[in-house]
Amino acid sequence: MKKTKLLTITVIGLLLLNFAILAFLLVSGPREHKRPTDRPEGRPNPREIIIERLHFDDNQQKEYAVLIIWHRGEIKKLDTNIRPAKNELYNQLKQPQVHVKIKDSLIAVINANQKQIEETHFKHFEDIKKLCHQDQLEDFNELTEDLSRIFEPNKRPRHD
Template structure:
């Protein structure tokens, strides 16, 4: 085989490998789980078989929940900002106080989420409780942030 044929075969092979790699990187990793049915809200609605009035009440719960979470996120942002500003002062008491405050805010986040799901349970009719209990086994997976592939 002469050098020009070898060079052509090499170029074509490398081009095909590059195209395959691009396809794998763009199509191979979905940031959403394969069960994606329109996001967590839609998953809850479908798994619990909510009717129109339940959906309306659920949307109101979501609205209140989001507003409460936004308020806590702002509180957390301010507390963390204060903590990092305290780096220049070497004040151990202030640092400990701010870390304790951040821990309390994080605890509040978890209580807010937990109570939100108790409120969802209250929307369920007796025949939907079994579906609700099954849903609770999947909550961490459904509502946790999706892991993104590592950046290179």
């Protein structure tokens, strides 16, 4: 078989494959792409829960939006600090012998940042409480009983 004939057959085969893929995509229809921050079906956004449960007015909602921006920025910074420390910690497993002092210091860094995350969460809710009017404080107190459930991470598969 000549090279040109082989090349022609290959090009035709690739064209047919491309048309088949295009046909499949057109037939299967558009897919809804979810952002990583989307909540699972039927699970409301915590922002919406807080606004609804505390009966925030428009002004309170605007102030709350500012608090959310601050909170997310702080948590993102702290998460960014944790990631390299975790990477370095788990890189210790590559060593023939784990250096206990290095391991302990990295865990201490991770713990310190995790503590800051919890303190940031707590301050965020203190700030939300400050937004509440006197008649909303009872609703806020009831909300605090559900905070761990509202903000629990999405269910993920177990890692054995």
